[in-house]
Amino acid sequence: MFGQTQPGEWEGHMAVGLDALDADQRQFVEAHVKGGRVVADHSWGQTDTVVLEVVAGPCRVIVKAGGPSNGHIAREIRGHREWAAPWRATGSAARMIAADERARVLITTYLEGQLVEGTPAQDDPGIYEQAGRLSAVFHDQYATADPTWNARLRDRTLRFLSMPHRIHPRIAEQVRQEVAGWPVGGATVVPTHGDWQPRNWLDDHGVLRVIDLGRADLRTPEEDFVRLGRQDFLRNPELEAAVVAGYGRDPRDPDMWRRTNVAEAVGTAAWAFKVRGEDFEALGHAHLGRLYPE
Template sequence: MPSAWEHPSLSPQQRARLGELYPDASIAADHSWPFGITVLEFHAGEAHLLLKASATSHHLEREYRAHTRWLASLAGDVPVLVAYDRAAGLLVKTFLPGRLVLGSPAEHDPAVFQQAGTLLGRLHRGLAPIRAPHYEESMARKTHAWLGRAGGLAPAAQLRAAADWLEAFRPSPVELVPTHGDYQPRNWLVRPDGRLAVIDFGRAELRPWYSDLVRMQHGDFATRPGLRAAFMDGYGPGPTPDSGSADDAGRRLDALMQAVGTIVWSQGMGDAAFEEHGRTMLARILADS
């Protein structure tokens, strides 16, 4: 009988390692992403598991770090890490049954957003904030680098305005907490019992808490303010207090970096829809400046 791991996107090393770990596996579904990460739902004995495989992506390393350092506060509401092989580029975790919020009626349900806010609050408060004197300096450099690659991808006047704002920006110390990095309905799962779960921590990192709100502020919150109110009601107060104008500037820097980064990354990956979303973000951020 041929091995279940004869998948065209798996390398010989990955196939061999998976054959050692799960010799009797059967593939249930292929959820692979179009941009370089193989994602396979499979059964091994009585276990229902999910494989992520990539020989080059940092996504797996970030997900492993999140599961081993930061997700205890979300126990029971996130998948469980089962195996990780850095050399082979393999990560295995439990598969959570349910339905993605994105594209379902749940995407318009304030009760779902309230649950999502509660879960994010648990993540952000799961570790005492870490003071980072030079974080914003690093983010400003990254944003400047993204702008250097964005020529011709957004209106020139907007890129100049972004560069001018960045030139005037003065970094301040910030406090960092565990963040998801892509917190929005495509990474929320409604389980059969109605409870929400969070998946995909491949962009998890220590960042200011408000970083996890940027994608929703330029997505669901932008057109449905009632969902934002429900979300923030579930979230509660921020894990660190606002600091007036410095905090506002830091939020704008984070949003600007995400907008320009989205444009440039999406153009390189050929994702036209996400690239256009980045341009919409950029226009909205500059209009609010």
């Protein structure tokens, strides 16, 4: 039923408990994973999302839970229910075992593989070609018109600019001037992963698998290229070509691509400053520097 683990595989590992979960979440997990014990905490630590690896006999699962204001768990549950079927069909994504949106908790099967980020696979065009194919099948399953998309993109960018940040005043003013000229109409949106990059990919002996649907939502397809664009594509243009080849076409409209990059860079710099993620904040500032050179 769940992912299998070999006998004795977890011997010597210090088990951690479910202390990070509230009472309702613990009760939910204990009801669905009887006799389970936590063997690893995979939480990033930058948000209140908790990600735990749990072993119950020969099986292991992933438990994800969030705090009272957490919106990621609801998005992840929706992503699994509404859009993950094409990935599940090929074993590219986990299967959701149980979920409680009110309690902000879900349990999925465990996926084999090593995180692509920080490994040689992060520079392998073959991995990125697979990523292109997986994003295409995800995007192509559904499309609809969102009459408020462009207005919300503009509002989101200005909202981040209004937060405390360390964006250079020259750049902040250039952003405001540019955003004032952005369109306010609608756009075609598709299912997107929302954080499509190597830290959410697993390499299972050359086969790419996908994790973390916590930002899944209907957006323009450009949104699933933007985080690759600010880092991996810059490092090696062959990776961009591989994604496009796997996708089968380049879905990026040049004007929307520019707006998406500006919004992403501002949001990264401001949000990372708020959570004191200095490395991530530096990524946002570098992106802004490329978009608004002196």
